[in-house]
Every structure is written in C-alpha cells, then in structure tokens.
Amino acid sequence: MSVMLDVFASAGLWEAVLRIATPLIFGTLGALLCERAGVLNLGIEGIMTFGAMIAWLTVFGGANLWVGLLAAAACGALFGLLHAGMTVPLGLSQHVTGLGITLLASSLAYYLFRLAVPVQGTPPTIEAFQPVGWAWLEAIPVVGPLLAAQTPPTFLALALVPLLAFVLAATPLGLAIRMTGENPHAAEAQGIDPIATRIGTVVAGSALMALGGAFLTLSAFNSFFPTMVQGRGWVSIALVVFAMWRPWRALLGALLFALFDAYQLRLQAQLGKEVPYQLFLMMPYILSIAALVVMARRARVPQALMQPYRRGER
Amino acid sequence: MRLERRETQSRLMMLTAPLVAILVALMLAGGLIALSGASVPEAFRRIAVGAFGSRLAITETLTRATPLIFTGLAVAVAFRARVWNIGAEGQLYLGAVAAVAVGATNPLGLPPLLLVPVVALAGAAAGAALLLVPVALRIRFAVDEVVTTLLLNFVVLLFVSMMIEGPMKDPLAFGWPASVPVVDAATLPGLVERSRLHAGLILAVVVACVVQFVMSRTVFGLEARATGHNPAAARFAGVSVGATLLKVAALSGGLAGLAGAVEVMGVKGYVTTDLSPGFGYAGIIVAMLANLSPVGVVAAAVFSAAIFVGADSMGRAMSVPSFIADVTVALALLTMLVALLLTTYRIRR
Numbered sequence: 001m002s003v004m005l006d007v008f009a010s011a012g013l014w015e016a017v018l019r020i021a022t023p024l025i026f027g028t029l030g031a032l033l034c035e036r037a038g039v040l041n042l043g044i045e046g047i048m049t050f051g052a053m054i055a056w057l058t059v060f061g062g063a064n065l066w067v068g069l070l071a072a073a074a075c076g077a078l079f080g081l082l083h084a085g086m087t088v089p090l091g092l093s094q095h096v097t098g099l100g101i102t103l104l105a106s107s108l109a110y111y112l113f114r115l116a117v118p119v120q121g122t123p124p125t126i127e128a129f130q131p132v133g134w135a136w137l138e139a140i141p142v143v144g145p146l147l148a149a150q151t152p153p154t155f156l157a158l159a160l161v162p163l164l165a166f167v168l169a170a171t172p173l174g175l176a177i178r179m180t181g182e183n184p185h186a187a188e189a190q191g192i193d194p195i196a197t198r199i200g201t202v203v204a205g206s207a208l209m210a211l212g213g214a215f216l217t218l219s220a221f222n223s224f225f226p227t228m229v230q231g232r233g234w235v236s237i238a239l240v241v242f243a244m245w246r247p248w249r250a251l252l253g254a255l256l257f258a259l260f261d262a263y264q265l266r267l268q269a270q271l272g273k274e275v276p277y278q279l280f281l282m283m284p285y286i287l288s289i290a291a292l293v294v295m296a297r298r299a300r301v302p303q304a305l306m307q308p309y310r311r312g313e314r
Numbered sequence: 315m316r317l318e319r320r321e322t323q324s325r326l327m328m329l330t331a332p333l334v335a336i337l338v339a340l341m342l343a344g345g346l347i348a349l350s351g352a353s354v355p356e357a358f359r360r361i362a363v364g365a366f367g368s369r370l371a372i373t374e375t376l377t378r379a380t381p382l383i384f385t386g387l388a389v390a391v392a393f394r395a396r397v398w399n400i401g402a403e404g405q406l407y408l409g410a411v412a413a414v415a416v417g418a419t420n421p422l423g424l425p426p427l428l429l430v431p432v433v434a435l436a437g438a439a440a441g442a443a444l445l446l447v448p449v450a451l452r453i454r455f456a457v458d459e460v461v462t463t464l465l466l467n468f469v470v471l472l473f474v475s476m477m478i479e480g481p482m483k484d485p486l487a488f489g490w491p492a493s494v495p496v497v498d499a500a501t502l503p504g505l506v507e508r509s510r511l512h513a514g515l516i517l518a519v520v521v522a523c524v525v526q527f528v529m530s531r532t533v534f535g536l537e538a539r540a541t542g543h544n545p546a547a548a549r550f551a552g553v554s555v556g557a558t559l560l561k562v563a564a565l566s567g568g569l570a571g572l573a574g575a576v577e578v579m580g581v582k583g584y585v586t587t588d589l590s591p592g593f594g595y596a597g598i599i600v601a602m603l604a605n606l607s608p609v610g611v612v613a614a615a616v617f618s619a620a621i622f623v624g625a626d627s628m629g630r631a632m633s634v635p636s637f638i639a640d641v642t643v644a645l646a647l648l649t650m651l652v653a654l655l656l657t658t659y660r661i662r663r
Contacts, residue, residue: 042460082648091317092651095398095460099598100647107640108346114635115350234464241458278476285465289457296457311316 007266015149016265019220021258022150023048025157026212027236028243028250029164030076033205036168036245037198038181038304039087042098044209045233046105047079051210053109056217056224057116059126069153069214076210077203079105084202088195091308102233110226128222129153151219153211158251160208165247177201181302184309194309209233231285238288244299253291260287317659327657332603335653336617339646343638350634357628364627365620371627373509377581379612379619381406381590383518384573385597386604386611387525388441392566394529394606395542397559399445401463402570403594404470408444409437409571410585411477413578417496418482426499433500434517434575441571442564444470449563453556467594475587484584493585502580512580519612521569526608528565538562570594592640596622599647605654618643 007013027044034041041047051072059068079101086097117124129151137148147155168174176197179187184194212232217224239257243249261284268280344354365375385402392399399405417433424432448462475491478484482493502513529535537558540548545555577589600618604610622639629636 086648086651089317090652090655092655096393096598096602097648097651099400099595100602100644100651103595103599104641104644104648107637107644111346111635111637111641112349114637231465231468234461238461238465241461276476276480278472278479282469282472285468288465289451289462292457292461293451293455296455 007263011145013259013262013266014146016262017255017258018146018150018154019258020261021254022154022157022219023212023215023232024236024239024254024257025161025251026208026215027233028239028254029157029160029247030205030208030212031236031240032243032245032247032250033164033177033208034080034202035240035305036181036302037177037201038184038302038307038309039084039198039202040094040098040306041080041083041101041202041206041209042095042237043079043083043101043105043206044098044236045229045231046102046109047076047206047209048213048216048229048233049106050079050109051076051213052217052228053113053213053224054210055214056126057113059218060117060124065127065129065218068218069156069211072210072214073207076213077207079210080203080206081199083206084199087308088198088202091310094306106229113224113226123223123225125222126218128217129219153215153219156211157215161247161251168247178302180309181304184304184307188311198309209236212236235284235288238292241299242291242295244295245302257284257287257291260284316662317655318662320658320660323657331653331657332605332650335649336646338649339642342645342649343642346641347634347638352632352634357632357634360628360631361621361624363624364631365624369506370509371623373506373511375616375620375623376515377510377512378623379615380512380514380518380580381573381577381593382596382600382615382619383515383522383612384569384576385593386600386615387522387608388566388569388573389597389601390604390606390608390611391525391529391538391569392445392562393542393601395538395559395562396545397449397542397562397566398458398460399463399563399566399570400460400598401445401448401466401567401594402573402597403590403592404463404467405441405444405567405570406574406577406590406594407470407474407585409441409574410578410589411474411482411493411574412440412571413437413500413575414482414493414496414585417500417579418494420497420499424499426501429497429499430502430579433496433579434572437575437578438568438572441574442568444571445563445567446560449559453559471587474585478585478587482585491586495583496578500579501583502576510581514576514580517576521572522608522612525565525569529608534558534561570597573597596643599643602647603650621646 027048031041031044054075055068055072058071059065083097083101086092087094131149131151133148138144176192179192180194180197187194213229216228239253242253264280264283268277347354347357364371366372388402389399413433413436416436420429448459451457451462452459478491478493484492484494505511505513537553540553541555541558549555578585582589596618600611600614603614621642625639626636628634
C-alpha cells in the first residue's frame with residue numbers, strides 16, 4: 001500500500017501529469033469554445049490527428065518547430081471552417097458532419113503522411129521541443145522544477161486557460177459568443193451576427209484542437225504514427241461536460257484525468273504481473289464515462305447547443 | 315445567403331443528387347491521387363477492375379460489404395430515432411467475442427442448423443447489451459450517448475485484447491494473439507467455390523428487408539421514427555419515449571453484434587484485434603449514404619466495399635496509399651450531406 005502512495009511523492013509523476021494533460025487542455029478548450037457558441041464539433045479526433053501529422057511533416061521538411069505549430073493551427077482552422085460551413089449556414093446535423101470531418105481528417109492525414117514518407121522499417125524522427133529548463137523557474141520550490149521540465153507548448157496551453165476565461169467572461173466578443181450559444185435570436189436582436197460569430201468561434205476552437213495533436217508529435221513523441229491520438233479527442237469532449245463549459249474547470253479536469261492516467265501507468269508497473277495490463281488501459285475511458293454520469297445532470301448546457309440557427313425561422 | 319425550403323421536391327433531383335455527390339467526391343479523390351504522381355484515369359480504372367473486374371474481385375467486394383450492411387443497418391435504425399450510436403465498432407467486437415464464447419465448443423452436439431442461429435443470437439445479444447448501457451445512461455442521467463458509445467469502443471477493444479491473450483487464447487496460434495476458433499458446425503457455408511463469400515451475405519440482405527418492414531410498417535417503427543422526429547410530440551401522442559429508445563438500442567446494438575458474429579462464422583473463424591478494419595465507423599457512412607433507408611444500406615454498403623477493395627488493389631499496383639479509399643468514402647459522406655440538403659432546401663441570396 002505504501003508503495004502506491006509513495007508514487008505521489010515522486011516528481012516524475014507530476015511532470016508526467018502536466019505532459020499528459022497538455023493535449024487534453026488544448027482539445028478541451030477548443031471543444032469548449034465551439035460549444036459555447038452552440039456548435040458541437042465531433043471533428044476533434046480527426047482534427048487532432050491531422051494537426052499531429054502536419055506539424056510533424058512541416059518540421060520534418062526542415063521548418064522551425066513553431067512553424068510546425070502554426071501549420072497545425074492553420075489546418076485545424078480550415079477543418080473548422082469546413083465544419084462550420086456545413087453546420088452553421090447550411091444547418092446540417094452537427095453530429096454527423098463532425099464525424100464525417102473526423103473520418104476525412106484522419107484518413108487524409110494517413111494518406112498524406114504515406115505520400116510524403118514511404119513505408120520504412122522504423123519511422124523517421126524529428127528534433128522535438130526540449131524542456132525549457134529555465135534556471136529562474138527551477139529556483140521556485142516544488143512547482144518550479146516540475147514546470148521547468150515541460151516543453152514550450154505546455155506553457156502555451158496553460159496560458160490559454162486564463163486568456164480564454166477572460167475573453168469569454170469579460171469582453172464583448174465573449175458576450176457575443178455566449179449569447180450566440182444560449183439564444184441566437186436574442187443575440188441577433190442585439191446586433192450580433194450569430195452566423196459569423198459561430199463560424200469564427202468554430203474556426204478558432206478547431207485551431208486549438210489541432211495544437212493538441214501537434215503537441216503529440218512535436219513534444220511528446222518525435223514521430224507520427226496512425227492512431228496516435230488514441231481517443232484523446234473524445235476524452236476532451238467528455239471533459240467539456242465535466243468542466244461545465246468553463247475554462248478553469250477544463251484545466252482542472254484535464255489535470256485530474258492526467259493524474260489518473262499517470263498513476264495507472266505506475267500502478268501497472270507495480271501490479272502488472274497479477275492483473276492484465278488491458279484493465280489499466282481501460283481505466284481512463286471508463287473514468288471519462290463515470291465523470292460524464294456524475295456531471296451530466298448538474299451541468300448547464302449552452303441552451304442553443306446543436307440547434308441550427310436560421311434567420312426568420314423559429 | 316439564406317436557405318429556403320422547397321415547396322416541391324422533384325423526383326429527378328432526389329435520384330440524381332446522390333449520384334452527383336458521389337461524382338464530386340470521386341473528382342476530389344482524383345485530385346488527391348494526382349498528388350501522388352499517379353495517372354488518375356489509370357487509378358480509377360484499376361479501382362473499378364479491382365472491385366468488379368473478375369469473379370474474385372466481385373466476391374471480395376460482396377464479402378467486404380456483408381459486415382457493412384449489418385453495421386450500416388445498426389446505425390440507420392439508431393439515427394432514425396436520434397439515438398447517436400457511434401459504438402457499432404465496439405458492439406461488433408463484443409458480438410464476435412460472444413460468438414466465440416458460445417461457438418468454440420459444442421457440448422450438446424447441436425447440428426449446424428441449430429448451432430449457427432444460437433451463435434448468431436449470442437453475438438446479437440452481446441451487441442444489444444453493450445448499447446443498452448449508454449442509452450439507459452442517457453434516459454436516466456441525461457448523459458450524451460455520442461461520447462459514451464465512442465469511449466466504449468476503446469474499452470471493448472482492450473477487452474478483446476485481454477480475452478485473446480488470456481481466457482480465449484488459442485494455444486495453437488504460435489503466440490499470435492488470436493482466440494480459439496469456433497467449431498465447424500458454427501461456420502457459415504460458402505456461396506461461391508474458391509472465394510471467401512459466405513451465406514452471411516444472404517442473411518444480411520434478408521435482415522435489411524426485415525428491418526425495412528419493421529421500421530416502415532409496424533407500430534414499433536412508427537414510434538421509433540416519431541421519437542426521433544419530435545420526442546415531445548411523441549410523448550404527447552402517448553408513445554413511451556424511454557421504452558422506445560431502449561428497444562431501438564437493443565435492435566441497433568443487436569445488428570452491430572450480429573456483424574461481428576457473422577464475420578467470425580463466415581470469414582475468420584476466430585477473433586483477433588484486427589477483425590474489423592473500422593466496419594463500425596464505416597457503418598455510419600453507409601447509413602448516411604443510404605439516407606438512413608434500410609434497403610438503401612445494401613447499395614451503399616456495396617459501393618463503400620467496392621471503393622475499399624478496389625483502392626486496395628489499386629494501391630498495391632500503383633504505389634498510391636490505399637488510405638485513399640477511406641478519404642474517398644469520407645468525402646462521399648460530406649458531399650452527400652450537402653446534396654441531400656439541397657433536395658429539400660434551395661439557397662437564396
């Protein structure tokens with residue numbers, strides 16, 4: 001028993017928590033943003049996959065790591081535009097269109113990756129983001145060394161939380177987004193264009209999702225392989241409900257989830273011989289479902305989520 | 315720009331819209347094939363030949379279409395009632411595991427005529443049970459079934475991996491992770507000599523007709539459609555919405571579970587973690603291409619299977635990655651959504 005508790009005292013666990021949480025923070029914030037404007041974006045899993053691929057390919061082609069992140073964000077924005085174009089002015093089912101985007105984006109990612117990199121024995125690698133290791137940061141007790149062991153995209157994800165919380169809560173743009181997600185007719189009466197607001201928000205949110213994928217290839221691993229996103233997009237959709245559509249709670253949810261994931265990995269090392277390893281790997285998905293069950297009834301869903309808005313129609 | 319509902323829908327348009335959509339999807343795919351440097355007309359010729367050009371090609375396409383008919387039906391009946399079952403992949407695998415659990419031994423010595431239905435029903439029951447959980451959670455706790463069914467796919471695949479490395483492991487598979495096979499009496503007969511095509515195809519087409527009848531001509535079908543169309547109105551009209559959703563879940567999950575059982579009984583004989591190359595997800599596309607019509611699912615499944623089988627054979631011959639098949643079918647889904655919209659709405663400036 002004490003072995004299982006000692007794990008919590010190890011710095012390695014908490015470093016891993018931040019690392020595992022990073023793609024989920026990007027993904028959850030991206031999905032949260034879309035849903036706040038009233039659009040469910042189930043394209044997330046594919047957009048993350050495409051982001052991971054294009055970021056890797058850009059850097060593999062000789063570009064700077066930051067250019068890789070930008071390329072991912074740009075492609076995410078394009079898929080977001082496609083999703084928004086089909087669901088907002090055309091009012092197609094957000095569920096079905098989103099799944100279509102996921103299938104298109106992930107298969108397109110595999111296809112383009114295979115075109116660029118023919119099959120080889122071992123997948124080629126890139127020089128990935130390194131931990132920042134700033135001395136001044138390491139000097140801060142407890143938290144400092146944990147943060148210094150992270151790569152730059154993690155800081156970007158952490159910075160996005162207060163930024164998004166501020167924009168949503170305290171700016172006219174945030175008000176426009178929230179009104180569009182709650183009641184587009186009332187928003188229109190206030191001089192807000194719900195269609196433009198939804199399109200813009202989905203484009204921005206999808207760019208964030210792609211950054212979550214890019215983190216996987218530019219920071220966590222240094223190569224791209226199919227199915228590397230492993231349901232992180234769907235987990236992010238679950239975390240949005242857990243977060244009750246609030247950015248700070250999204251951070252909390254992603255960290256809790258990552259803590260659980262990092263802990264089960266270590267538990268697996270301890271108990272791996274007695275219990276099938278698959279049981280440990282199942283836990284993150286089961287935990288997501290459990291979190292949904294606990295939070296779903298208490299959560300206040302944006303009222304106009306998944307409702308297409310058509311001018312003059314009620 | 316705004317959409318305006320058409321007063322009349324022309325028959326001609328309803329029939330041509332899907333064809334135009336598929337044509338557009340194929341043109342876009344052609345652009346991607348051109349990226350690889352291959353000749354586009356030659357690539358399309360090879361896809362067509364690979365899918366329909368020989369006896370073997372046709373039987374492979376139909377073999378591949380069989381599980382897609384079942385998963386397409388599973389998605390179509392669910393989506394009709396707005397039960398967003400994205401978990402057909404997981405239900406398929408659980409159905410396959412149940413088929414092996416029941417069909418690996420035959421302690422009562424049942425003849426094939428009895429054992430095959432028993433094994434098939436075991437697969438259907440497992441798939442149905444798997445979808446009942448998320449739908450019950452939706453009814454009781456308002457949990458969105460989209461996410462729960464998706465997440466359960468990952469859980470089930472890990473469960474399959476656990477079973478084939480543990481209790482169901484085949485000691486004769488030389489360490490290759492595969493389950494024990496089902497007994498001969500639990501396999502479906504072949505339809506064409508020297509091919510993989512099996513009686514599951516006939517079963518799939520019969521089931522599609524039955525589902526068509528159930529959804530369009532029975533009280534249950536009416537209630538399911540009413541619930542999907544407008545749950546509040548359905549409830550007002552005296553339909554028990556919760557019970558209807560659970561029945562739809564049982565039917566949908568059962569069809570997906572049947573896909574897994576039939577794949578085991580007809581093609582593989584055992585379960586591996588690559589039993590399905592995404593049949594559950596492709597079922598979503600098949601159902602949408604068919605505009606959720608059960609009989610239409612058969613045609614959509616053959617179309618998708620042809621693209622997959624044809625692109626596979628084209629990819630082997632021309633060094634175009636065979637992922638182009640998934641891209642084409644995903645593109646067809648999106649263009650089809652727009653095309654169907656334009657049959658009911660027109661765009662006005």
